[in-house]
Amino acid sequence: MDLIFSRSNPKIKGLRALRDRTSRLESGLILVEGIFHVGEAVAAARGGKLALQAIYFAPDLLRSEFALGLIREQSGLGTPCYPLTVDVFESVAEKDNPQGILAVARPRQYALDDLGPQNFPWGVALVAPQDPGNLGSILRSIDAVGASGLLLLDGGADPYHPAAVRASMGALFWHPVVNTSFKAFAVWAREGGYTTYGTSAHAPLDYRSVSAYPRPCILLLGSEREGLTSEQAAECQVMLRLPMRGRVTSLNLAAAAGVMLYAMLEAE
Numbered sequence: 001m002d003l004i005f006s007r008s009n010p011k012i013k014g015l016r017a018l019r020d021r022t023s024r025l026e027s028g029l030i031l032v033e034g035i036f037h038v039g040e041a042v043a044a045a046r047g048g049k050l051a052l053q054a055i056y057f058a059p060d061l062l063r064s065e066f067a068l069g070l071i072r073e074q075s076g077l078g079t080p081c082y083p084l085t086v087d088v089f090e091s092v093a094e095k096d097n098p099q100g101i102l103a104v105a106r107p108r109q110y111a112l113d114d115l116g117p118q119n120f121p122w123g124v125a126l127v128a129p130q131d132p133g134n135l136g137s138i139l140r141s142i143d144a145v146g147a148s149g150l151l152l153l154d155g156g157a158d159p160y161h162p163a164a165v166r167a168s169m170g171a172l173f174w175h176p177v178v179n180t181s182f183k184a185f186a187v188w189a190r191e192g193g194y195t196t197y198g199t200s201a202h203a204p205l206d207y208r209s210v211s212a213y214p215r216p217c218i219l220l221l222g223s224e225r226e227g228l229t230s231e232q233a234a235e236c237q238v239m240l241r242l243p244m245r246g247r248v249t250s251l252n253l254a255a256a257a258g259v260m261l262y263a264m265l266e267a268e
Contacts, residue, residue: 003059005085012084015056015092018104021158028109029053030160033094033102035067040170041105042070049173053104054080058089061100071101094162107160110176112188115149117216120176122264124257125151125185125196127232128223132157136167137254143171145265150175153182156223186235194218198228198236199260201250207240213264221260224253 004012017023018031032041038055045052055074062068075081090098124142129135135157139150152159159177180188189196195217199207220236222228227250233239242251242259251259 001080001082003083003085004088007088007091009088011054011056011082012088012092015102015104019094019162021161024158024160028106029104030107030165031094031102031162032105032165033098033162034166035064035099035101037165037170038101038103039066039070040173041103042074044170044173045105047174049108051106052079053106054082055101055103056082056084056089056092057102058084058086058098058100060086061089061098064099064101067099067101094166105173107173108176110149110178112151112178112180112184115176115178115188116192117194120148121215122213122217123148123150123219124261125153125218125220126156126223126253127182127221127228128154128156128226129253130157130224131253132159132161132164133167134224134252134254135159135161136164136169136172138257139164139168139171139175139177141254141258141261142175143168145261147261147264148175150177151185151218152177152179153185155179182232182235189218189235192216195238196220196236197260197264198222198233198239199242199256200228200233200239201241201244203239203241205238205240207242207260207263210238210240210263210267212267217264219257219260219264221253221257 024030032038044050071081198220
């Protein structure tokens with residue numbers, strides 16, 4: 001294909017638009033940037049987890065044989081692969097000193113009713129999280145422990161924000177992510193026979209005292225700022241605390257999720 005050298009090219013304008021959440025929601029498309037992340041997107045496309053729409057690359061930046069092999073493979077399969085000048089590529093890249101490759105993909109969409117104990121035996125539910133980087137990091141931990149996926153309750157950050165995509169290290173492509181209301185989640189969890197474990201700095205039970213986390217189960221975490229409300233905590237069969245022995249009163253949301261997920265893995 002001919003080299004794209006204009007920042008006003010319609011395809012480049014389309015890429016730039018995908019930085020905006022509204023455009024992502026309306027189109028169902030996301031941006032994936034970087035060699036490793038595009039490689040994971042291609043692998044997920046092979047596995048039927050997402051649809052790869054196009055690859056954009058800067059020949060003068062890209063030196064990775066792995067990445068060039070991805071482009072040859074996908075071009076041979078009919079995926080449009082567009083070469084860009086360095087200037088044009090840098091105008092759409094999120095990162096400084098970009099690696100020279102990005103992809104546009106359409107992730108598979110899931111609804112809460114698609115999930116149940118058979119295909120979602122354990123996972124994480126977050127109430128209105130605000131930091132997309134936390135979402136990506138939690139998805140990375142979900143993948144690391146072999147958990148099922150992520151439920152996002154009552155809005156919050158976009159799981160397809162570029163920061164979330166980067167922080168997930170590709171885990172976002174492999175696990176279901178569902179946006180729903182807390183009310184719908186509570187009904188779903190009760191009907192599915194899930195045990196819901198919540199966390200609070202004021203919970204009576206130390207998380208280390210739990211000897212087993214039988215499936216199906218959900219780890220429920222409140223927002224970074226507010227935590228769980230009393231009404232949300234009431235939906236949990238078990239409330240746990242992480243001991244805080246220093247001056248800080250809480251852990252970062254992603255750190256707390258990681259501690260709890262590994263505890264749940266070890267005490268399965």
